[in-house]
Amino acid sequence: MGRWEPDARGRMLGAAMELFTERGYEQTTAGDIAERAGVTERTFFRHFSDKREVLFAGTEVMQQAVADAIAGAAAEATPLDAALAGMRAFGEVLEERREHAVRRSRIVAANPALQERELLKLAAMTDLAADGLRARGVDDLVASLAAQSAVAAFHVAFARWLADEAARPFGEILDEADAALRALR
Amino acid sequence: MGRWEPDARGRMLGAAMELFTERGYEQTTAGDIAERAGVTERTFFRHFSDKREVLFAGTEVMQQAVADAIAGAAAEATPLDAALAGMRAFGEVLEERREHAVRRSRIVAANPALQERELLKLAAMTDLAADGLRARGVDDLVASLAAQSAVAAFHVAFARWLADEAARPFGEILDEADAALRALR
DNA sequence: CCATCAATGTCAGTTACTGACATCGACGGT
DNA sequence: ACCGTCGATGTCAGTAACTGACATTGATGG
Structure with a gap:
């Protein structure tokens, strides 16, 4: 002892x-x-x-999950597919701690200083995703944009997941964001 | 006096x-x-x-330019078109102060605390753009995603503009990012 | 000539951090 | 059983980012 x-x-x-x-x-x-x-x-x-x-401890777990998912995405997956697979993995980790995520996000929402930090972590996730795509041989510009788009979809889906009264699964909400993203012209 | x-x-x-x-x-x-x-x-x-x-004084000017550009986009413009028009307007303001932007970004790049603040300002821009789209009658989810995508393109283009040895105009670099973004599948 | 006002100065206080050094129990080697 | 090292913590003093309360002063309008 x-x-x-x-x-x-x-x-x-x-x-x-x-x-x-x-x-x-x-x-x-x-x-x-x-x-x-x-x-x-x-x-x-x-x-x-x-x-x-x-308030941001344990992001390494998430980052590992995202990196693994991107690296492990099917070879024929498009860059956006692979990046979104990473976000889906992120969502699965979140799903396991929904209560904690909700309480935490309430605290963050009440504080600009904390929102800044959250954005920084999200930006780190974006860089991680872009790195993962480049490691798959994706062109630099495309990797950056696919990563940013995937994180954008994640961000929007995350906000909706938190606010969702019906407690729908994250994956379902992310799918909707994914579809709307691809439908943009 | x-x-x-x-x-x-x-x-x-x-x-x-x-x-x-x-x-x-x-x-x-x-x-x-x-x-x-x-x-x-x-x-x-x-x-x-x-x-x-x-280091972040004068963002109101940029914000006004973005809001105006989105509000003034052609009625037949898609949400993404309108949001990108806002980013183009942003770029024009930047172009007038290229030297200042370069020196400033060097300082920011050397400091995580400043990067956080920059991300917060960028997030504010995203919200502004989304608001502008909603004011045009765009659906909530689509507005959020189009705004995020446009800012993503801006972000990537901005980094390339700063690093560009040939000092190509921002609009040209943004066009490339735009094209690559729309080509994502 | 006076009352007011806006911008600044002065000063004391709180809190987020940091560096240097001391302490103490665990643990491995002898 | 003894010892040296080590990791985690405590202690303490110091810096710098802010904040609130109050004083000062020159311009300005009446």
């Missing part, structure tokens, strides 16, 4: 969600989160590069 | 560009900018809501 209670990181993640929900993001200091988690503020910043990052 | 030298804002904008170029964004404090501009730090924060904003 360690000198301290185990899973400090997990406790901070939980404390942050609680406090952000209770008082809001801006009304919560990094010290507040650390205190509730039973650590010091310094430890908080050792685990998370900044205060916002506590 | 005022109590102070006129155009404090303009002096701060200039001082910021100079200092960011000389030492970099992070090595420049808000106080440094204020000092070079001959004002106090407090005045800096009265003109710019935060340190990053000094």
Whole structure:
């Protein structure tokens, strides 16, 4: 047994969600989160590069899922098909944590600073997708545009999935966005 | 004549560009900018809501140009056509300030915090474009996707325009991105 | 000549972070 | 059983981004 209670990181993640929900993001200091988690503020910043990052932990899992899906897409898939396969994989990860995703997105929606960070993560996903397409031999310009288009469809579908009263599966909503995207002239 | 030298804002904008170029964004404090501009730090924060904003002044002009172009697009233009017309108008404003855009983007490229802000502004543009399309009677989902696609094309074209050795006009590069976008399957 | 107003200055305070150094328990080697 | 190292945490001081409250001053209209 360690000198301290185990899973400090997990406790901070939980404390942050609680406090952000209770008082809001801006009304919560990094010290507040650390205190509730039973650590010091310094430890908080050792685990998370900044205060916002506590809401964006675990993106690596998503990124891996996306990268794998793109790399593993059928050889005859078009660039857009492959990129969208990545977004579908992303959606599957989300589906497993729907409740968490909803609560989290409420917090993010209330804060421009958090929206910025979300956009940055989405941009990282776009770059990842474009890299994946280039690795499949797709031309540079086409890779960038297919990646951006796929992420655009994801973004729109994600917002609709969150707002959906009927709790329809993400894949279904993404399919609609996909169809509408391809129908654009 | 005022109590102070006129155009404090303009002096701060200039001082910021100079200092960011000389030492970099992070090595420049808000106080440094204020000092070079001959004002106090407090005045800096009265003109710019935060340190990053000094690099994003004047986006209202762009936004107006985009909104006007979308509203003024031919009635028979498709949603994507109209949204891209907005991006073309954006490009024209950029073209007038190419030198400034290049220097500015170098600073932004060197800083994740500034990239975040740029993404937020781009997202605001996307929302603006989507609003413009909806005002034309375009369906909600289609408006969102057309706006996102157009901004995606803009984004890719902008990066290529900045990197272009031959200094080709933005409109030409945007046309290529447009064509590649529509060719996606 | 005076009241008002807008832009700035002054100053104190909070909070997000960072660097340097100390502490302590686990663990492997001897 | 002892020791040296190591990883995770604590402690503390410091910087810089903001914010609120209040004072100052020159222009301006009456």
